[in-house]
Structure formats: structure tokens, C-alpha cells
Amino acid sequence: MGQKIDREQVEKVAKLARLDLSDGELTEFTGQLSSILEYIEKLNEIDTDSVEPLAHCLPVHNVFREDVVIPSLDVAAALKNAPASFDNHFKVPKVLDGGPGA
Amino acid sequence: MHELSIIELKDKIAAGEVKSADAVKSVFERIEKHDPVIGAYISTFKEGALKAALDVDERIAAGETVGALAGVPIAVKDNMCVSTGKTTCASKILENFEAPYDGHVIEKLKEADAIIIGKLNMDEFAMGSSCENSALQQTKNPWDVSTVPGGSSGGAAAAVAARMCFGALGSDTGGSIRQPASFCGVVGLKPTYGRVSRYGLVAYGSSLDQIGPLTTTVSDAALMMNVIAGHDKRDSTSISTDVAPVKDYLDGIDQPLDGLKIAVVPELNAGASQQVKDAIEKGLDVYKGLGAEIVEVAMPNVEYAIATYYVIATAEASSNLARFDGVHYGHRTEKPKDYIEVYSKSRAEGFGTEVKRRIMLGTYALSSGYYDAYYLKALKVRNLIRQDFTNAFEKADCLMMPVSPTTAFKIGEKTDDPLEMYMADIYTIAVNLAGIPGISIPCGFDDGGLPIGLQILTEAFTEDRLLRIARMFEKQTEYNTKMPKL
Numbered sequence: 001m002g003q004k005i006d007r008e009q010v011e012k013v014a015k016l017a018r019l020d021l022s023d024g025e026l027t028e029f030t031g032q033l034s035s036i037l038e039y040i041e042k043l044n045e046i047d048t049d050s051v052e053p054l055a056h057c058l059p060v061h062n063v064f065r066e067d068v069v070i071p072s073l074d075v076a077a078a079l080k081n082a083p084a085s086f087d088n089h090f091k092v093p094k095v096l097d098g099g100p101g102a
Numbered sequence: 103m104h105e106l107s108i109i110e111l112k113d114k115i116a117a118g119e120v121k122s123a124d125a126v127k128s129v130f131e132r133i134e135k136h137d138p139v140i141g142a143y144i145s146t147f148k149e150g151a152l153k154a155a156l157d158v159d160e161r162i163a164a165g166e167t168v169g170a171l172a173g174v175p176i177a178v179k180d181n182m183c184v185s186t187g188k189t190t191c192a193s194k195i196l197e198n199f200e201a202p203y204d205g206h207v208i209e210k211l212k213e214a215d216a217i218i219i220g221k222l223n224m225d226e227f228a229m230g231s232s233c234e235n236s237a238l239q240q241t242k243n244p245w246d247v248s249t250v251p252g253g254s255s256g257g258a259a260a261a262v263a264a265r266m267c268f269g270a271l272g273s274d275t276g277g278s279i280r281q282p283a284s285f286c287g288v289v290g291l292k293p294t295y296g297r298v299s300r301y302g303l304v305a306y307g308s309s310l311d312q313i314g315p316l317t318t319t320v321s322d323a324a325l326m327m328n329v330i331a332g333h334d335k336r337d338s339t340s341i342s343t344d345v346a347p348v349k350d351y352l353d354g355i356d357q358p359l360d361g362l363k364i365a366v367v368p369e370l371n372a373g374a375s376q377q378v379k380d381a382i383e384k385g386l387d388v389y390k391g392l393g394a395e396i397v398e399v400a401m402p403n404v405e406y407a408i409a410t411y412y413v414i415a416t417a418e419a420s421s422n423l424a425r426f427d428g429v430h431y432g433h434r435t436e437k438p439k440d441y442i443e444v445y446s447k448s449r450a451e452g453f454g455t456e457v458k459r460r461i462m463l464g465t466y467a468l469s470s471g472y473y474d475a476y477y478l479k480a481l482k483v484r485n486l487i488r489q490d491f492t493n494a495f496e497k498a499d500c501l502m503m504p505v506s507p508t509t510a511f512k513i514g515e516k517t518d519d520p521l522e523m524y525m526a527d528i529y530t531i532a533v534n535l536a537g538i539p540g541i542s543i544p545c546g547f548d549d550g551g552l553p554i555g556l557q558i559l560t561e562a563f564t565e566d567r568l569l570r571i572a573r574m575f576e577k578q579t580e581y582n583t584k585m586p587k588l
Contacts (some may be wrong), residue, residue, distance in 0.1 A: 057537030085441030
């Protein structure tokens with residue numbers, strides 16, 4: 001076959017990415033991701049054994065600040081865009097089995 | 103009034119010759135007349151803009167000191183948070199999102215007394231090269247409405263080209279300012295990574311994203327840089343002014359560079375269409391006429407830039423876009439059967455196809471067993487690509503090349519094959535991997551009357567020299583004064 005990635009792997013990746021893809025999308029992506037990955041294999045033409053990975057193109061260092069409380073977004077503003085909220089909290093369906101109902 | 107540059111308009115406003123309120127009214131007349139066809143704006147702030155303009159006019163009349171962009175109507179790409187109205191990223195998942203704060207560049211625009219008139223269309227989450235990935239609307243190229251405006255800042259380029267704003271802010275992760283600027287015949291500058299704060303810019307590829315101006319002149323781009331460049335502690339990759347001082351980019355902009363050395367990359371240019379190649383050649387002739395010397399350099403690793411970019415950018419995107427969870431903000435699916443479906447169905451319903459494709463690719467590249475083969479490998483090649491640029495800049499002051507292999511293509515022409523669409527990013531994408539600044543300036547038109555852009559690149563934090571080099575060309579030519587017939 002020579003496919004770089006099969007449908008089963010695409011389904012697994014979709015699960016990792018939390019994307020509930022349709023049958024059509026899974027089929028489409030299997031083909032497209034295979035050809036994109038095949039193209040990316042081009043990178044193996046280069047010998048990089050002695051090359052350091054470069055995560056950032058410029059020298060960046062961790063930035064620290066004093067451990068003091070500064071004003072942040074107030075609760076109402078933070079919740080303004082929430083699809084569901086209750087009593088100053090984001091509201092979600094029940095997460096743990098056997099816990100109190102959501 | 104619409105033919106004025108930002109600098110001309112702000113001078114007239116400051117001198118009391120033109121009222122900011124009239125500039126705003128005039129710009130909205132153009133938007134109301136032309137945007138139903140062009141589709142550059144996702145939202146506009148007519149009432150608020152007029153109010154802000156009247157305030158500027160009053161302060162000028164009272165003799166108060168006003169900011170560097172006082173009274174000038176400016177628009178911004180819809181991935182920058184503005185505390186009024188919506189910030190959609192042209193996505194269904196953020197269709198109703200109202201940002202609770204202003205991004206850093208928005209604060210800067212407001213401090214400079216610019217009038218923010220609206221939010222501009224883009225490819226969803228800045229992923230694309232044609233605005234065809236916008237989930238909300240298709241922006242059209244003002245030079246030929248059957249063609250794309252480029253992307254992802256296509257709305258910004260189209261609005262500036264159609265003079266439906268005096269200048270705009272876009273963002274550039276792999277060419278998203280320069281390529282649409284080229285397609286629409288305007289100036290587009292991607293600053294050095296870290297020069298402009300990304301605070302309040304919805305993240306796509308965090309090690310690549312950078313905000314920059316789209317304008318009708320090089321000097322206008324310099325003025326906008328004066329307003330937005332600088333350190334911001336809320337962006338941890340914002341470069342300290344101790345490391346790289348912010349300059350006055352207008353200072354000396356009209357002064358040509360003596361003994362300018364320009365590097366070109368023949369084997370890279372070979373991939374462009376004949377008409378693009380001819381326009382670039384003619385552009386180089388203009389510089390030769392000004393006494394510049396052309397040197398040929400090789401950049402053997404740049405041909406790997408597309409493969410490298412689509413691993414790194416999608417890996418970063420898959421992580422950045424994990425925040426869209428149907429919980430904190432954005433779309434939530436109607437009837438999830440459990441909490442997992444809150445994530446997986448909300449995201450499936452909210453994201454468009456290209457965004458899903460890139461999240462999938464990035465997730466795969468980072469997943470167990472593939473990380474070394476793809477992500478780590480790409481980071482190593484990124485180092486080699488950056489080295490190619492370092493080597494080139496040892497031989498010359500700047501690099502010049504096309505922005506895109508072709509002029510604007512037809513709407514729908516490339517949507518079937520994502521890889522083909524990615525390939526067209528060859529000239530712009532390596533620049534983001536290296537973090538250096540780049541500009542696209544108008545340098546000609548093809549047989550169909552579509553604009554062609556010349557791309558100029560310089561070393562990190564030398565935007566002042568980059569703008570001066572660009573200005574040398576602009577002074578000798580009239581391409582940037584041409585306007586599309588609407």
C-alpha cells in the first residue's frame with residue numbers, strides 16, 4: 001500500500017486531538033495526511049546528526065516576575081463567554097462516575 | 103480623501119485641514135459601497151469610530167497634544183482581541199466571542215489616537231493563503247474579484263488596496279502579511295519575531311506568529327511600526343529593548359543605503375512564473391540603477407522549509423488550539439452525552455476542515471513514537487535554514503526574491519489539494535522559521551493586471567534598514583500609487 005498513515009491511526013489521532021470526525025472526514029484525512037507526511041519525509045534527505053534542534057529562532061529566556069498579587073480579569077468578565085456557568089464557576093457535565101449528578 | 107496616505111492624512115488632521123470625523127465618514131461610505139462585493143470586513147464599529155474621531159477633533163481644536171496616528175481610520179485582522187465587539191478568527195467556534203480585553207497592539211493604537219474602524223476577514227485561525235478557509239465569508243481581490251486576496255490576512259490586504267481603511271494590522275506565521283500584500287498590491291511588513299507583542303493575538307504557531315502593518319506606502323508602515331513595536335512583559339517572547347532597542351523607523355527613511363549589496367538565490371527564483379520572475383528582474387534593475395551590487399548566494403536548506411514549517415506550525419497549533427474545549431468560551435455542542443463529547447463534538451462542530459487537518463497533523467507529529475522522526479527532525483532542519491540566512495547576510499545587506507510564485511489565483515482553483523496550496527508558501531515560510539523581518543512591496547503587474555510583490559529580507563532587528571531599502575525602490579517607481587478600479 002505504501003500509505004504513510006492508515007485509517008485506524010487517523011482515528012487514534014482524532015481521539016487524541018479530541019475531534020469527533022465524521023466517516024467522510026476520516027477517509028479524506030487518511031489520504032491527505034498520507035501525502036503530506038510522504039512529502040515531509042523529504043526531511044530525511046538531510047543529515048542532521050550533528051545539528052542542535054532550534055525551538056526558538058532568537059535567544060529567549062524564561063521570564064520571571066515578583067511573586068505579588070496583581071489585578072487580573074474579574075470573574076464576571078472571565079465567565080462572560082462561557083457556554084454555561086453556575087455560581088461563579090464554569091459548568092460542565094459530570095466527569096467522575098458515581099459522583100454527585102451534574 | 104481615500105487616496106491619502108496615513109502620514110498625509112494625520113498631518114492634515116493635526117493641522118486642522120481635515121476633520122477626523124470626516125475621514126471616518128468617508129471611509130464608511132467606501133465600505134458601504136464596496137465591501138458588499140469585496141467582503142473584507144467581518145465587523146465594523148461605525149458609531150464608536152465616529153465618537154472617537156469627534157473626540158480627537160475636539161482635542162486638536164483645543165490645542166492638546168495628540169498621538170502619532172491621531173484621527174486616522176485603521177482596521178485590524180479579526181484574530182486580535184478588541185474589548186468591544188467580537189473577535190471571531192473567522193471561525194464558527196468563536197463566532198460569538200467577545201474579548202474581555204484589548205490586545206497590546208490595540209492598546210498601542212488607542213494610545214496613538216488611531217480610530218479603530220473594524221475587524222478584517224482572514225483564513226480561519228490564520229491557517230491558509232487565500233481567505234477560502236474563512237468560515238464566515240470569502241474576501242475577493244479588489245484587482246479582480248474572481249481571484250483570491252491571498253491569506254491569511256486577506257481581508258487586511260483587500261481593505262487597504264480598496265482604500266476602505268488607511269492602514270491595517272495583520273499577522274504573519276508563514277507569509278500571512280506578505281503574500282496577501284503582494285496579491286493586492288500593497289505594502290506588508292512582517293517584523294522580527296519578538297519585536298511586536300503577541301499579547302491579545304489569538305495564537306496559531308507561537309514560535310512563528312508576528313503582528314505587522316499593511317499600508318499603501320513604506321513610510322506608513324514605518325509610522326505604524328513606531329506605534330506598535332516595543333517590549334511588553336505580558337508576552338514572554340517579547341524582546342527586551344536592552345537586547346534590541348526600538349528605533350524611530352521614520353528617521354532617515356528617505357536616505358538611500360550607500361553601497362547596497364543585494365543577495366539573490368537563483369535556484370530558488372527558478373520556481374516562480376515567468377511574469378513574476380520578469381518583474382523581480384526589473385525590480386533588481388531599479389536597484390542596480392541606484393548603484394546597488396547584486397551577489398548570488400545559495401540557500402540549500404530553504405527547499406526544506408515547507409516540510410519543516412508544516413511540522414512545527416501544526417505541532418504548535420495542535421497545542422494552542424487545545425484551549426477551545428467548549429467549556430471556557432466559544433461554541434459548545436448542544437447535547438453532549440458525556441464530558442468527552444463536550445470537547446470532541448464542540449471542536450468537530452466548531453472548527454473548519456483546514457483547522458482540523460492541521461490539528462491532526464500536529465497531533466500526529468507530537469504523538470508517542472513519532473516525535474523524534476517528525477518534530478525533533480524539523481527543529482534541527484529549522485536550525486540549518488536559519489544558518490542559510492546567516493550565511494547570506496554575511497555576503498550582502500539584504501536578500502531579494504519573489505513573495506509568491508504566482509499572482510493571485512482564481513477562487514476555488516486550489517481548494518482540492520492542500521499540499522499544492524502549501525507549496526506556494528516557499529518564498530515566505532523560511533523567513534518565519536528564521537525569525538527575521540521581511541517586507542513585500544508592489545513591483546509590477548502581470549498581463550491580467552494583477553499585482554506582483556517584491557520581497558526584501560534583512561537581519562533580525564534591522565527593520566530600519568529594511569524600510570530604507572524598500573523606500574529606495576518606492577521613490578523610483580509608481581506601482582504603489584496604482585489603485586484597483588472598483
